[in-house]
Amino acid sequence: MCPEEHPRQIPLDPHRWFVFGTIAAVYFFVYFHRVAPSVIVPDLMREFQADATALGVMASMYFYLYALEQPLVGYLSDLLGPRRVVGIWSLAATAGCLLFALSPTLGWASVGRGLIGLGVGGVFIPGMKAFSQWFPKAEFSGLVGLFLAVGNLGALCATSPLAWMAQTAGWRSSFLFLGLVTLALALVILTQLKDSPGDLPASGLEEKSPPMALPNMREVVFSARFWILFSVFFGVFGSYGTLQSLWATPFLMSSLGMGRLQASLVNTLLPLGLILGAPILGRWADRIGATRRELLLGLAWTQALLWVILALGGVSGAWSACLVLFLFGFTAGGLATSFWGVVRESTPIQFMGVTTGLLNPAPFLGSGILQVATGAVLDRVGRTGETYSPLAYESAFLVCLGAALVPSLLALIFRKRIYPRAQSPSSGEYSR
The missing domain is CATH 1.20.1250.20 (MFS general substrate transporter like domains)
Structure with a gap:
């Protein structure tokens, strides 16, 4: 047979579960931040003397930036690799959390919310690319289901657990803590994660898609x-x-x-x-x-x-x-x-x-x-x-x-x- 007839097998390196676990941990916060404002609405209205329209604008910053950057994130995931994209974008999410927690006005809180949306928008697409390089096709569908379950667990934790944190420590301290956790995950990804088994380029494991x-x-x-x-x-x-x-x-x-x-x-x-x-x-x-x-x-x-x-x-x-x-x-x-x-x-x-x-x-x-x-x-x-x-x-x-x-x-x-x-x-x- 010709060499082309033998698809290259993805090595079952144990590091693949470290890759999945760390990216899934960041993806947890994608859903967490998506729904978090619902729980702290009374705090934000009282803190910033804001009405519902202003809060709606603030909360929507996450969605606008998340949505608009998706084509760019896909392109950079191919160009730079999943490790750099998830790591760097997680640093942006960290900055957003810290700015949101320390914001003196609703305007600055909106900027922080936008940075959070920008940062967590660089997780799903590079995550899919990383998993396709580390896991065989037979495991991929189940893996994506598990990945989405972790994300929705984040949405669950952004309800009663976040309400308890906000009531106990205050919403500002809660988001400072979340920012520090995100920073730790970003540093782990940037320093410990590998894009593909044996540091092979992505093209060694899968065919590159033709340009759009x-x-x-x-x-x-x-x-x-x-x-x-x-x-x-x-x-x-x-x-x-x-x-x-x-x-x-x-x-x-x-x-x-x-x-x-x-x-x-x-x-x-x-x-x-x-x-x-x-x-x-x-x-x-x-x-x-x-x-x-x-x-x-x-x-x-x-x-x-x-x-x-x-x-x-x-x-x-x-x-x-x-x-x-x-x-x-x-x-x-x-x-x-x-x-x-x-x-x-x-x-x-x-x-x-x-x-x-x-x-x-x-x-x-x-x-x-x-x-x-x-x-x-x-x-x-x-x-x-x-x-x-x-x-x-x-x-x-x-x-x-x-x-x-x-x-x-x-x-x-x-x-x-x-x-x-x-x-x-x-x-x-x-x-x-």
């Missing part, structure tokens, strides 16, 4: 399918991210009179539901023979229905709040699984990299915009004392309902566009 072609990007951007999928990811997942990362805890405190610790404990049902929903709903769809497109549509409409319940004041007690938030997380987990399944099944292989890179920022942009919009609605309705009234939150949730409902309706009407008759770019079907 501008015609391919045009083909994707001008396709109806891309915008249907983008709108679903932007609106449905963006509204879910707005609830989880900013308003869930203060909403429960206002509507049900919960203390911060109790509200943040109930809030843990969002990431817990997501952790369970992704594998369970994915396996269920396979067993009953449902297509991923049908599952995607059903879950998108379920999310819209849950927003109807919140917007119409359907949460009247602790048990109903627990059920609604768990269902939000559970269906969001299945939505994420089915979404990327639809993308994989409906996208020609030559467009896969371009499509993934362009779709990935959608939920972060959606959350960033919706956080500001919902904050503006809260301010328009007004406060009752130091908090916003249940009516104010219900009015703000109407914005999220619209953001989830419109793309769900578009996806239902144009569902046949998601799976075109042909996937060959030469046939012109991709852009129809």
